[in-house]
Structures are given as C-alpha cells and as structure tokens.
Amino acid sequence: MHNDKIVTIFGATGFLGKYLVKDLAEHGFTIKVAARAPEKAYFLKPLGEVGQIVPIFCNYSDANSIHDVVEGSDYVVNCVGILSERGKRSRFKKIHIDLAAMIAKVCSDERVSKFIHISALGCDKGSSKYAKTKLEGEKAVAANYPDVTILRPSVMFGEDDNFINKFAELARYVPFIPLVGGGKTKFQPVFVGDVAEAITKIIADKSEKHEGRIYELAGYEVYDLKGIYEKIFKYTGRRKKFISIPFSVIKFQSIFLRFMPEPFFVTSDQVESLKTDSVFSKGELGFDELDIKPKIMDLILPEYLEYYKSGGKFSKLETV
Ligand SMILES: NC(=O)c1ccc[n+]([C@@H]2O[C@H](COP(=O)([O-])OP(=O)(O)OC[C@H]3O[C@@H](n4cnc5c(N)ncnc54)[C@H](OP(=O)(O)O)[C@@H]3O)[C@@H](O)[C@H]2O)c1
Structure with a gap:
C-alpha cells in the first residue's frame, strides 16, 4: 500500500517513535525523520521500503532548520520528550515548551x-517539573497551532521500554523492592503499539474531528506499584520482598541516586511525580473514541520478560 502523503516525525528515534514509524x-x-544525528536514525530505514523512511538532520535550536525539515509535509508528529534533565541541552523548559512551541509555529x-x-x-494534575512543563508545552503548542491534536499517553510498556524493563532489572539486583510512598500510586500502563496506532488512525482519518x-x-x-511488580514476578519467576519507603526518605536518597547508573537512577522530580496517580480522567476522550481496544499487560509482557528469568530465556528448554 502506498500513498502520496508525507509525515514528519520529531523524536522518531525514541521508544514510541520506532513503533510509529x-x-x-x-x-x-x-x-521524514527529524534527527539531531541522522545516523542514529538509520536503524529505522528497514521498517519501510527503500526510500520510504528518510532521516534528515535537524538543529532543534534553529527555527530555520526545523522549517527545512517540515517544508512539504502533510502531517507532523512531535514525540520529543525527556524524563529527567541532563546537561544544558536537556532542560524540561527547552524541550517540553520552547521546542514544542517552535515546531508548532513552523507547522x-x-x-x-x-x-x-x-x-x-x-x-494537568501533577506537581513534578516534568508534568508542569508538559502542561505548559500543551498550551504553548495550542497558542501557535490551535488545531493541534494532543495525546496524553500513560506510562508506556513494550519491548525496550524504560519502565517494566527498569523494574525487572532492579529486581535482579536488590534484595528488597522499594515501594515508594507505600507503593499506593496508581498507574494505567498503556501498550506503546496502541499509542502508535492511535496516532496513525488520527493521521489517516480524512475527517477533521x-x-x-x-x-x-x-x-x-489500573495497577499500583506493587501490582506492577507482581506482574513482573509472574513472568520472570523472581520473587522479592517489598519494603515501604516514605516519600521524605526517597526524596533525600534521590540526591545521590541521580548519580547512579540505570536501573538505580532516580531524580527527585521522578519521586515527585509518584505523588500523583496517573490514570484516565472520567469524561475525557480516549481509546473508545478512536475505536481502539488497548492491550492488556498479560498479552505483551511474557514476550520480553523472559530475558529476566533466572537462567535466561532458554532455561526451560530441554538440551538436545
Ligand atoms: N515512555 C513513556 O512511558 C511516556 C509516557 C507518557 C508520555 N511520554 C511522552 O511520549 C513521547 C515519546 O516518549 P518516548 O518514550 O518514545 O521517549 P524517548 O524514547 O525518550 O525518545 C525521545 C525522543 O526525544 C529525543 N530527545 C531526547 N532528548 C532530546 C534533546 N535534549 N533534544 C532533542 N531531542 C531529544 C530523542 O532523540 P535522540 O534519539 O536524538 O536522543 C528521542 O527521539 C515523549 O514526549 C514523552 O514525554 C512517554
């Protein structure tokens, strides 16, 4: 199937971007894949036919460079985002607000x-810098491109995620699983492929709705932190005891944890974000309106949690 429409994606090299491409x-x-380093986007090319996926250099600090990439595009998707601030180029304000507004203006x-x-x-509810800048980013984008369609995904799971993989990796090394704030925060994890499908449906829809x-x-x-770990234990066969850590203690520890490598890396802003439930708000538009049935974790997790089983993926196979 071929059509003559061009989609430009910012942030296509990321977790969601790969599924979307x-x-x-x-x-x-x-x-068109806008990339700071196009060679880092070459891995996407085999996902399409020859010449169908085109990585293009983009200097995100320069509106002219963004313009050069967007020019001639029918549709544009902005998937750029950061979970924590690292260095001068990765500041929440710069990425979530300024860059988003600049892309919207060019569009x-x-x-x-x-x-x-x-x-x-x-x-719209969170107190973390991540959440606040994401909300400000939405407003900045809408001010520049009022017809923008904004998608608010929940924490996404799928092969290569930075969520289930991180927790499963942590469970390999620590004797106790820390339940931050008692582990009561509620999540409604969404399969990354369902989010990509939602974007594709919106783009392919000829209506303006x-x-x-x-x-x-x-x-x-909906799961709490403990429930998510129970799922991970189920598919990795590694069971650990839980230990409750109050927000005040983990916030202090995160001063040091932000210098640790993954899976121990945690910032105080990420701790702050755990104070707010991340679940669907009644009355809002969602997958129902897009006619998509979101996949349950039990359908997807076994595919990639096998790696974390004691003895690895082939532990249960008979030797021939
Ligand atoms: N993952 C989740 O669970 C989740 C949940 C809710 C919302 N979201 C949002 O969904 C979007 C996609 O998420 P994702 O998980 O696919 O993110 P990701 O894997 O971290 O990818 C982010 C993309 O942003 C680019 N990027 C990162 N830092 C940048 C910087 N300083 N300057 C310019 N570009 C930068 C990356 O490009 P390079 O390859 O060049 O680094 C990459 O293409 C983001 O807006 C994120 O905030 C994600």
Whole structure:
C-alpha cells in the first residue's frame, strides 16, 4: 500500500517513535525523520521500503532548520520528550515548551494539515517539573497551532521500554523492592503499539474531528506499584520482598541516586511525580473514541520478560 502523503516525525528515534514509524510505513506514508544525528536514525530505514523512511538532520535550536525539515509535509508528529534533565541541552523548559512551541509555529506557517503533539497523562494534575512543563508545552503548542491534536499517553510498556524493563532489572539486583510512598500510586500502563496506532488512525482519518482535541491514552487496567511488580514476578519467576519507603526518605536518597547508573537512577522530580496517580480522567476522550481496544499487560509482557528469568530465556528448554 502506498500513498502520496508525507509525515514528519520529531523524536522518531525514541521508544514510541520506532513503533510509529513502522505503523505509518505499513500504511504507505513517506516518513521524514527529524534527527539531531541522522545516523542514529538509520536503524529505522528497514521498517519501510527503500526510500520510504528518510532521516534528515535537524538543529532543534534553529527555527530555520526545523522549517527545512517540515517544508512539504502533510502531517507532523512531535514525540520529543525527556524524563529527567541532563546537561544544558536537556532542560524540561527547552524541550517540553520552547521546542514544542517552535515546531508548532513552523507547522502553522507551513500550513501543515495535521499536527499531533505527544504530552503525558496527568500533566494537568501533577506537581513534578516534568508534568508542569508538559502542561505548559500543551498550551504553548495550542497558542501557535490551535488545531493541534494532543495525546496524553500513560506510562508506556513494550519491548525496550524504560519502565517494566527498569523494574525487572532492579529486581535482579536488590534484595528488597522499594515501594515508594507505600507503593499506593496508581498507574494505567498503556501498550506503546496502541499509542502508535492511535496516532496513525488520527493521521489517516480524512475527517477533521480530531482537530483541537485532547485524548487521554490509558491502558485497560489500573495497577499500583506493587501490582506492577507482581506482574513482573509472574513472568520472570523472581520473587522479592517489598519494603515501604516514605516519600521524605526517597526524596533525600534521590540526591545521590541521580548519580547512579540505570536501573538505580532516580531524580527527585521522578519521586515527585509518584505523588500523583496517573490514570484516565472520567469524561475525557480516549481509546473508545478512536475505536481502539488497548492491550492488556498479560498479552505483551511474557514476550520480553523472559530475558529476566533466572537462567535466561532458554532455561526451560530441554538440551538436545
Ligand atoms: N515512555 C513513556 O512511558 C511516556 C509516557 C507518557 C508520555 N511520554 C511522552 O511520549 C513521547 C515519546 O516518549 P518516548 O518514550 O518514545 O521517549 P524517548 O524514547 O525518550 O525518545 C525521545 C525522543 O526525544 C529525543 N530527545 C531526547 N532528548 C532530546 C534533546 N535534549 N533534544 C532533542 N531531542 C531529544 C530523542 O532523540 P535522540 O534519539 O536524538 O536522543 C528521542 O527521539 C515523549 O514526549 C514523552 O514525554 C512517554
């Protein structure tokens, strides 16, 4: 299937971006991948036909460079985001607000038909810097491109995620699983492939009904932290005891943990974000309106948690 429409994606080299590129390529779109280092995006090319996926250099600090990439595009998706601040170039304000606004402005100037911006579930309720800048980013984007479709995904799971993999990795090394704030925070994890499908559906939809809308994209089930670990234990066969850590203690520890390598890396802002539940708000638009049934964790987790089993993936195979 081939169509003559061009989609430009910012942040296509990331976790969601890879699924999105694959989905859009299967729908026949030509995809321009805006990248700080195009060679880091070459791994995406085999997801489409020859010439269908085109990595292009983009200097994110320069509106002209963004303009050069966006020019001629029918649709634009902004998937750029950071979870923590690292160095001068990775500041929440710069990435979530300034860059997002600049891309939106260029899309408006270039009369791009649809602009889809990826925000985060709960950004309107959270007290973390991450959440606050995501919300400010939404406003900045809408001020520059009023018809923007904003998607607020919940924490995403899938192969290569930085969520279930991080927890499973942590469970390999620590004697006790820390339940921050008693582990009561509620999550509604969403499969990354469902979010990519939502974006592709909105782009492929010939109607204008998604313009100016915000969709909350949350998974089928709600879990607390303990529930998520129970799922991980189920598929890795590694069971650990839990230990409750008050917010005040972990906030102090995170001063040091932010210098640790993964999976121990935690910032005080990430701790702050655990104070707010990340679940679908009743009455908001979501997967139902997009006619998508979100996949449950039990369907996807076994595919990639096998790696964390004691003895590894092939531990249960008979030797021939
Ligand atoms: N993952 C989740 O659970 C989750 C949940 C809710 C919302 N979101 C949002 O969904 C979007 C996609 O998430 P994701 O998990 O796919 O993110 P990701 O894997 O971390 O990818 C982020 C993308 O942003 C780019 N990027 C990172 N730092 C940058 C910087 N300083 N300057 C310019 N570009 C930078 C990366 O490009 P390089 O390859 O060049 O580094 C990458 O393409 C983000 O907006 C995120 O905030 C994610």
